[in-house]
Amino acid sequence: MSDPVSALGGGSFDGFASIREVGPLGMITLRAKPEVKGLAAAVKAAVGTGLPAVRRIEVQGTKAAAWMSPDEYLLILPLAEVGKALALLDKGLKGNHYLAVDVSDARAVFRIEGAKADQVLAKLCPVDLAAMAPGEVRRTRAAQVAVAFWREGAGYSLVSFRSVAGYVMGLLTHSAQPGSELDAG
Template sequence: MSDAISALPGAAFEGAVRVEESGLQGMITLRGDFGTAKLKKAVKDTVGVAIPATREIAQKDGRGAAWMSPDELLLLLPYADVTDALGKIDKALSGTHHLAVNVSDARAMFRLHGATVREVMAKLVPVDMAPGAFAPGQIRRTRMAQIPAAFWMTDEDTVHVVCFRSVAQYAFDLLKDAARSEGRMGLFD
């Protein structure tokens, strides 16, 4: 099989914050009834965390689960482990109504790091980025300029953005533009 590559390998920009493409990230879209014990167990077994509460993301040891909608989770795990994990999920959930799909190659992921990441995101998304309104551990699916995107913070200085791979260049250009040091506005300082 040919080597897998991410959407914009090595793309990075140094401005008010650093914007970089995150590289290959394993992702599984899992849909089903969150209330069932089988699904809860499958999530725990796959990524090591419990199903997160509404609009939250739980992460542990490079794996995680993000709440995408009342019946959809995004599981994060190492790229190489996805096929195995999918097999296990399908086995564990056989007989229950569910959907588990490998979306690793259908998404692009970016990492923003710097003291002013809140301001950079606030320029692009219709979300209140003030400290206290959006905190690490929460995930928000929204509109980033003209494309759908989801993002979360792992700490006060780091934001992760996920979007469709087909718009990866557009997303990177947007983030790059918003992150230019000439564009500092001093929000949330």
């Protein structure tokens, strides 16, 4: 078995905000209606968080569960724990209608950090970042591609498809160029 690699080899950029690709990360797409019996307990067993409310993310250490749509959640965890988490979901949801799939290799994750990190996303996404509450997840577009992001600590985490990781990194680094701040004068 080969060692997992990130889409861009951990690329980074320092502008008025810092951009970096996060290394290989485990991700599971879980499709299930919120009323499925045992869903909250299965998510708790798999990643240690509660079931997220609409447009929310629940974070517990290095693991998280994010609401993605009325019947879709994104579970985030260390890559080495994906198999165990899938088994726990299967055990907890046995007999119910659901789908749990390892999408770790299909996604790229980026961190945008710094005092003006929000300006990087404001240039690219049709989202009112000032109105975004802590723990809120937004699914939207960054220029021409689908992304999801949330505020985390002193910045944002952003998820895109791996196939467009180079394009997303280019968007983020171009948006973070020194001198292009929205409040530059």
